[in-house]
Amino acid sequence: MxxxxxxxxxxxxxxxxxxxxxxxxxxxxxxxxxxxxxxSPQTAREHLEGLVDAGMLGKESGKSRGYRLPxxxxxxxxxxxxxxxxxxxxxxxxxxxxxxxxDEYITVRSRTPAGSLFALRVRGExxxxxxxxxxxxxxxxxxxxxxxxxxxxxxxxxxxTVKRLRVHRGRAxxxxxxxxxxxxxxxxxxxxxxxxxxxVRRTLG
Amino acid sequence: MxxxxxxxxxxxxxxxxxxxxxxxxxxxxxxxxxxxxxxSPQTAREHLEGLVDAGMLGKESGKSRGYRLPxxxxxxxxxxxxxxxxxxxxxxxxxxxxxxxxDEYITVRSRTPAGSLFALRVRGExxxxxxxxxxxxxxxxxxxxxxxxxxxxxxxxxxxTVKRLRVHRGRAxxxxxxxxxxxxxxxxxxxxxxxxxxxVRRTLG
DNA sequence: TGACATACCAGACAAAAGTCTGGTACGGTG
DNA sequence: CACCGTACCAGACTTTTGTCTGGTATGTCA
Numbered sequence: 074m075x076x077x078x079x080x081x082x083x084x085x086x087x088x089x090x091x092x093x094x095x096x097x098x099x100x101x102x103x104x105x106x107x108x109x110x111x112x113s114p115q116t117a118r119e120h121l122e123g124l125v126d127a128g129m130l131g132k133e134s135g136k137s138r139g140y141r142l143p144x145x146x147x148x149x150x151x152x153x154x155x156x157x158x159x160x161x162x163x164x165x166x167x168x169x170x171x172x173x174x175x176d177e178y179i180t181v182r183s184r185t186p187a188g189s190l191f192a193l194r195v196r197g198e199x200x201x202x203x204x205x206x207x208x209x210x211x212x213x214x215x216x217x218x219x220x221x222x223x224x225x226x227x228x229x230x231x232x233x234t235v236k237r238l239r240v241h242r243g244r245a246x247x248x249x250x251x252x253x254x255x256x257x258x259x260x261x262x263x264x265x266x267x268x269x270x271x272x273v274r275r276t277l278g
Numbered sequence: 279m280x281x282x283x284x285x286x287x288x289x290x291x292x293x294x295x296x297x298x299x300x301x302x303x304x305x306x307x308x309x310x311x312x313x314x315x316x317x318s319p320q321t322a323r324e325h326l327e328g329l330v331d332a333g334m335l336g337k338e339s340g341k342s343r344g345y346r347l348p349x350x351x352x353x354x355x356x357x358x359x360x361x362x363x364x365x366x367x368x369x370x371x372x373x374x375x376x377x378x379x380x381d382e383y384i385t386v387r388s389r390t391p392a393g394s395l396f397a398l399r400v401r402g403e404x405x406x407x408x409x410x411x412x413x414x415x416x417x418x419x420x421x422x423x424x425x426x427x428x429x430x431x432x433x434x435x436x437x438x439t440v441k442r443l444r445v446h447r448g449r450a451x452x453x454x455x456x457x458x459x460x461x462x463x464x465x466x467x468x469x470x471x472x473x474x475x476x477x478v479r480r481t482l483g
Numbered sequence: 484t485g486a487c488a489t490a491c492c493a494g495a496c497a498a499a500a501g502t503c504t505g506g507t508a509c510g511g512t513g
Numbered sequence: 514c515a516c517c518g519t520a521c522c523a524g525a526c527t528t529t530t531g532t533c534t535g536g537t538a539t540g541t542c543a
Binding site for chain 1: 302303306342346347387406429474479481
């Protein structure tokens with residue numbers, strides 16, 4: 074019936090599927106069918122399989138909602154975007170996601186797997202001279218070790234704090250970047266390194 | 279059988295589902311079942327539905343792979359994301375995109391239409407005390423006017439510069455936030471306000 | 484003109500996945 | 514102790530979804 078010019082519908086199908094995939098909701102064949110008012114799921118399937126054959130879509134065959142972004146576009150060209158939880162409170166116990174209350178998710182461009190990143194809102198002015206102000210959001214890569222000079226997040230007792238790590242005469246210390254604050258030795262019993270700050274973000278009015 | 283302490287498995291199920299959702303691949307009930315080696319899909323379902331009842335998960339009932347992030351987490355996430363061009367060089371002529379060379383695009387969460395935003399890499403230390411360092415990326419909302427106190431981007435001659443706008447005795451001035459630099463009056467012939475900085479980003483190592 | 488490709492449809496089958504009924508086992512609690 | 518709630522299981526039903534077979538219509542190109 075209403076035949077469209079060659080390749081035109083296909084591009085629109087690709088755009089539709091891509092959008093859904095980026096939203097985290099892979100569409101079904103029939104969802105594509107209805108979005109384009111096809112009267113047969115097969116029509117949608119032909120477009121989808123065509124895009125897969127052309128390498129413009131990936132697919133997990135047989136599984137429901139199995140169409141994916143192509144492996145090429147994910148691995149090579151651009152740095153993938155991951156959703157990072159902004160945790161309002163870092164629990165003293167486990168560094169796992171489950172025990173922290175998540176306020177919202179932030180999109181970060183990183184090659185790091187999503188699970189190993191979290192975001193934290195900074196309180197206080199102790200890192201002022203490093204350009205990290207109160208209210209800023211820091212993206213943190215979970216890691217138990219860091220190099221001297223790295224800006225890190227550590228758990229002191231029950232509180233998460235952002236400082237610069239300095240290894241001074243073989244002893245690790247957390248150095249604030251503000252002359253009003255004092256360094257904190259990291260070898261305390263109740264101190265633990267949570268991760269390294271890989272990005273800082275600040276929103277202005 | 280292997281009964282686990284109350285609520286423990288549930289938290290792990292939540293972590294599992296959340297991770298899958300963030301990866302853009304919502305799991306099926308049976309995928310959860312197998313991930314936790316339950317012998318009945320119903321067991322997985324009970325945990326999932328429990329998490330939905332507790333408001334920790336959302337769900338599109340009946341549909342396959344229908345579990346979602348809870349509405350609370352999505353509410354803010356639903357602020358649209360726009361792709362903002364990171365311009366390497368701000369042309370002296372027009373403030374339009376076409377004449378600027380775009381290095382890459384950055385994802386920003388903003389209700390502002392995409393066309394009215396651009397991003398710029400900061401050079402120099404003139405805004406050091408405002409927490410904006412050399413190499414930082416600022417997201418700028420194009421606007422010809424701004425309030426006193428706003429951090430703005432202005433074109434001075436052929437060069438874009440980031441400063442704080444101060445209206446001082448009726449005269450607009452661009453104030454650096456670094457005592458080593460001098461304020462610049464904005465009423466010069468070759469000066470023009472490009473926009474207001476709405477976000478600052480810094481990537482560390 | 485015929486061979487071929489694209490775009491689409493009808494209707495069905497089969498696998499995947501959501502859902503339900505009815506259970507067992509264990510721990511706490513009045 | 515009986516009672517309730519949590520954690521789990523077996524097995525089946527139903528819907529959703531992927532897939533297939535066999536078609537029509539239209540355009541291109543030798």
